[in-house]
Amino acid sequence: MSIRTRFAPSPTGYLHIGGVRTALFNWLLAKQAGGQFILRIDDTDAQRNVGEALQPILDGFRWLGIDWDEGPEIGGPHEPYFQSQRLDKYQAAAKKLLDSGHAYRDYATTAEVTAEREAAEKEKREFVYSRKWMAETDKQAAAFEAEGRSCVVRLKMPRDGVCRIDDLIRGEVDFEWAREQDHVIQRADGTCLYHLATVVDDHDFEITHVVRAVEHLSNTPRQVFIAQSLGYELPQYAHIPFVAEPGSKNKLSKRKIDKYLNNKDFKRLYQSGAAVAEQIGQAVDPSTFNPVLVDFYRDIGFLPDALVNYLLLLGWSLDGETEEFSREEMLKQFSLDRVVKSEASFDPQKLTAFQGRYMNRFHLKHKAKMCTGFLEKAGLVSAPIECEELAYLKQILEAADDRIGMAGDILNFDTFFVADDDLEFEEKPFAKRLLKPDQAGFLLGEFRKLLATTPEFVASDLEQVLHGFCETHGIQPGDIIHAIRVAVTGKAAGFGLFDTLEVLGRERCVNRIELALSELEKRRGQTVE
């Protein structure tokens, strides 16, 4: 029988990276064996805009290259894949459990059950429902109804023995049945609850391996009970550790972003993203723009392969040495038995390092394509980009080499794209390199003249020109190079100066130096006053 796995997101409007990690393991396990990976939508909680809240999740998976064989938008042989459209199946299952005596109608009010629970707590005794309001016959039910009570359906859990779960990752785990509660599986309004639904669906969809986060481990006995009572064959369970917060072992949560921002690495990641977002005019509302969510990475120009590779290693390793896995390699090598048992903290720096490696190896052509979107959104090139601009971008990318860690980093080179008149000089480098050195203005002026007359405006020649210039004036290259960089780019850092000059071209270099000089004059005047 072929392996069938599933990932079952609730339509919440975002894709959590911890969820992606779980989905990835499921996907890998199924696809490597030629099986199917199914996406099922857990929307029994019923909100209105399921479609709207689902789209970002589907988009996220598509971006990551995690494709599903059955599920929303593509359907499949077990349609529908939305729990909200399968309610009748759950009700049928509930009825079956009722009929077979594995569940019962319970007429207790919430207050009555709560009272029992609290009493048990007070006496420091384990709570087990008294089943006082249990109705196993129609006659009993009628009596309760005559009192004006309504009922829910509860599981009639065993009160002795042990539930042994054979977990592919944790081995055998025992739970005493007596400690399990008579969980509600159907509400008073007739709708059914998650645990019933998930068991029914997993069976209907012929899921062979349930790979999910450990927080579900303690829920498993009741699901086993439901499945067995319904006569289902049990799937293989594999409870993987969850993805934890940076610097702690708590579960990574989107809502705690404020706390994570106190972590310096997390903050750095967030800020580099926020800088990009700001330049392209994207909102940085933490509910959507958040390093815990996949969209964040897409929006600032990460490579999906880098994210996936990082996530793969968060809780799994091949040999402790190999770190880079292409999709083919991970499909070939992945195995559940090498999944780590303990929770793994999310490490923004390591993720960034993976991204850097992947980006460096990325083809210039593709890099240009990725960067184009950011330049367009920032209004630095025409939208859509024109041929000349694209060629210009490629020149910059070539010179920038591995200084583009993520596509959004192209915006660090924004001054290459602005009109000369709009060039702004960064305050500190301008002061340090132009304002402070007495000679800077004079040297810059002289160098500008030289640039205006240099026959070939190419990097190698320009380097010669500069060296000659230094000799004439009896200075070291370092005495003038920084000033030139600030003058033509407005910034202290960038790629090689001669490449910078060549890329900008003679006219702009000359213009910008002139601009810098007049700015210098202006400021010198101010300081004198």
Add this chain to the structure above:
RNA sequence: GGCCCCUUCGUCUAGCGGUCUAGGACUCCGGCCUUUCACGCCGGCAACACGGGUUCGAGUCCCGUAGGGGUCACCA
């Protein structure tokens, strides 16, 4: 609190009784390269939670303790 899970450098991990003076990666710190910023290269700091067993021998097996986490809904 009950139950369950987990515990090797700051972080991700290798290790399945001797080859461990514990390996790799990220970070960090030096150095080299260098016109800046990066990259790259070389080097360095840094861990078996603790206590008992078992054994000739324990990071590796067993039992405790401690710590961390999860779960205990008419949420998913």
